Amino acid sequence: MNPEKSNISAPSTRIIPRDQHTVSRRNISKAALRVLYTLHEAGYRALLVGGAVRDLLIGVQPKDFDVATDATPEQVRKLFRNCRLIGRRFRLAHVVFGREIIEVATFRGSGEAGDGETDGDRHIVDGRIVRDNIWGSIEEDALRRDFRVNAMYYDIADFSVRDDVGGMQDLHDRVLHLIGDPETRYREDPVRMLRAARLAAKLDFDIDPSASAPFAELASLLGEAAPARLFDESLKLFMAGYALKSFRMLRRYGLLAPLFPATARALDGGDDELLSMIEQGMANTDARVAEDKPVTPAFLFAVLLWGDVRAQAQALIDDGIAPALAWQRAAHRVIANQTQHVAIPRRFTHVMEDIWTLQPRFAQRTRKRVFRLLEHPRFRAAYDFLLLRAGESDDIREQGQWWTTAQEQPTDQLAEQLVPSSRGGKSGSGTRKRRRRRGGRRKAGGSDSAE
Template sequence: MNQEKPNLSAHPTRIIPRDQHSVSRRNISKAALKVLYRLHESGYRALLVGGAVRDLLLDVQPKDFDIATDATPEEVRKLFRNCRLIGRRFRLAHVVFGREIIEVATFRGSGESGDGDSDGDRHIVDGRIVRDNIWGSIEEDALRRDFRVNAMYYDIADFSVRDDVGGMQDLHDRVLHLIGDPETRYREDPVRMLRAARLAAKLDFDIDPSASAPFAELAPLLQDAAPARLFDESLKLFMAGYALKSFRMLRRHGLLAPLFPATARALDAGDESLLAMIEQGMANTDARIAEGKPVTPAFLFAVLLWGDVRDQAQALIDDGTSPALAWQRAAHRVLANQTQHVAIPRRFTHVMEDIWILQSRFGQRTRKRVFRLLEHPRFRAAYDFLLLRAGESEELREQGQWWTEAQELPAEQLAEQLGPSSRGSKSAGSGTRKRRRRRGGRKKAGGGDQAD
């Protein structure tokens, strides 16, 4: 176990006793309490840390419970048969209780190292931490965390809250300060910029100017982050119930372009209808999550990238490409470019392509095409998408109304209304040939429309 070291923070350590804070064991998961008590009873320090402590102090029920300790990962594994060690960059212990995982991290130290050099098991390359497994004291551990509000600890030994960096004051002021020099911390891990935006949106906090000032210069560093990691961050931004706030926060701080460059260009060029569509899609997603309804990332990503798909398809059509081929090529090109930035999995891109390509078929109202479209496995998602697009033109508003009414009619009445050769109005791209319904994985992939 580690010996205590002097406090290295500019803020004096505050130990807040149980009767002066709102954290209660009643709101901590039973699994987390088991881990805390077993570590404590085995002679180790055991503290709840991070977002869980922050949320409990804000009277919000946490989704995850992380624990910090002076026990090494190997020592943690010896205490729990249901424990597995993960990670090379950051060695962690996961204690598994059915579907709940309690993450246990050893106090991290503040080892110094130069570019490309290493100190113990800490490696920094070009300012970025590529491995960091130096153990230290709780004071050092607090300084290694990202934001002050995420660096408070709930001690199971006496039920006090420990604050080494001024997190309680930031909770009171509803502001986010980064711990340490912001430029250095963002260079260590550029994704911290996205976390700042996400946390500010989630908590409805402001980002302190000292923490947001480096965004303009350092945002391009996000282009070097792993696309798969940026996909995970995008899910946290847009699929947690505060998508609209996150989207606006990204735009305000210039962080949208590294994630969705084509979308950022279109919005910067003044595409107001696209902006309205995206914001409505975000708001709808937030509302569905609040109501406990299912949502799919495919729908929201389709909304975000719609402007680029629409413009590329129209350009191909103007050059003489058949509408059916134009929409397919546009969808493939946009996804090929986008996945270089955010690696959207195929189970979602298949759904996105169907949503986009089906848009050109809503203007085709022969009996045969109408019934085939109604039976398409992506019809509901594509229909919801059409309703979002209604702000683009009066023609689209009329289409949305027509298809809304068509779904409410009995099949026989709809067929009679259409007639054997009846044709309605056509939109741009309505010459798209009937696409054969794909069989196998493509037909079933993704599932789960944005609709009920």
């Protein structure tokens, strides 16, 4: 038997009284307190649980508050008019207060039969839990959670913190232990491997060897997870302010390949320039999150997949495909392959395609093309992307410097420095020149004026 499993199977409950911990109601949202007190006053147990308790204990303000209770989802719904029940795999109650949602979960049990109130009990397929609506005790609920640091409870009845599995010790040691047998828990839900990496990155904790040892064998199971779910997990990894640490955790533990196989292949092949570019993009995103500036996953996904799209575009160009068409085809192929692993929505893939296909246009500096590019709605994202590519070559670095200077110049001054296009075609406004009738006069303000 795995020693980790045997140590947890008979937990020693620790109750930490109010004067011996740092959780304060001042730092709990009013909505969460209202849910806790309403359940408590109705005669149910009501406890804050999970990440919120963990974060409050280490002095971090939580973003979300989850509640655990012995009330069933139907009983919770009767108490709150603003409640809706969701989920089949895990039936939950969501109590809605404007833009804030308090998730209320009934204590999970370890039995094999339902209580008659749900539409199912526990169903396990190939070791993976596909439905789990067995209610139980708080002791059982603690054992059903993922990591020890996520299995502590704040009891609104007496303001104590309850620790059944050693979470307080792990907070002190800054280490992550999985509850139960790690291999079994990862087979139940392979995404737990990503959560381990994300939580370690967020908290700056180590992953205990007992929890990380199965990664090498079981990482491939992530390929069987729903691509839409892996997209959600990717957002949590890269858009919460610790993208660089998360990225490094994924690489360290061999978890990047199931999510971004082409990226992992390029990096494993020794593409140090791409690695530097990706890490700088991650660091820039973290800085924007820290400054409370807007961020978009489209930019980071474009960075992650740049090595593949660049290689495919060049291969098509070498085969005689026109550059513009080559870049379009490469972008479509890369996105089609990637979305089989991580289902990136179209609203982001469109932005990614624009960022990529605009890159070769930065080398074109005729007057018409420069002003067209400056007016493109994706110019700023593509320009920022160009700056990230500075390590690729001296030419790319020079392009970045030129376009930086170009943006700082007045329009008329920039226009004077640029030569007109040597070819006819579309004007700067995108309208096509009209062919003059034989013997007729050319209208004033034709497309040459845009040059």
